[in-house]
Amino acid sequence: MEFHLWRNATVLLTIDDQKFLIDPMLGEKGSFGPFPWTEDTRSNPLVNLSFSGEELEKQLEEIDAVVVTHLHPDHWDAEAVKILDKNLPIICPKIIAETIAENGFINVIPITSSVSFNGVKLVLTQGKHGSGEIEEKMGTVNGFVFCTEKESIYFTGDTIWCDAVKLAITKHRPSYVVVAAGAATFALGEPVTMSVDQIKSLGDTFPEVSLIITHLEAVSPCTETRNFIRKEMVSNSSFVHYYIPEDGERLFLE
DSSP, rough: OOOOOOOTEEEEEEEEEEEESOOOOOOOTTTBBBOOOOOOOOOSSSSSSSOOOHHHHHHHHHSSSOOOSSSSSSTSSSHHHHHHHHHSSSEEEHHHHHHHHHHTTOOOESSSEEEEEETTEEEEEESSSSSSSSHHHEEEEEEEEESSOOOEEEEEEOOSSSSHHHHHHHHHOOOOEEESOOOOOOOSSSSSSOOOHHHHHHHHHHSSSSEEEOSSSSSTTTOOOHHHHHHHHOTTOOOSSOOOOOOTTTEEEE
């Protein structure tokens, strides 16, 4: 299994010879402007993709399907809508399927529970994109477990550490858990993605899983950096199996 972090939550996952592009944010630096509910006026994304436009085109030609967890622009942006092949299978929660189809995609696969795609099973999971008022504004978010007979990986999606995440790990027992980190924070309430303290809680609860920590340094609401998280994780001696990949980095997972 190969995990190729493009940027933020955008990942090219190769599992059982199938290539899934997850949560494509493909626009150039600054292409969709500032986020609402924040005083930060920086345009997003904060960084470009780590490879050229020519390489992007080549990569997109090789993917088998796109997986979208939710429709926030750092997971599904205007550039993705523009340049992705409209014939590509788009696997997504049913709640957002109609909107994606309205973008011109003719092979949308809405799921409410699970689906098998060329030998890979994808299971929809739940999450909480914050708590209180900000959670209501963030809306529904989901994650996915990808599994075969030999491999499994769980993308939590944009969620805080909560009972839904515990349930997904307990039920599906993935070898790897990909968390949306950075403690993304708006003017309303607490973070809407996992803080390092929440990641530690996850790891303490499930020490057998390997963590892959993403959603870092690419969008303005995120307040925790890679270096900060590394230092905090090192200080916790119970953590052995975790990765904090750089944009463009490939992980070869057993």
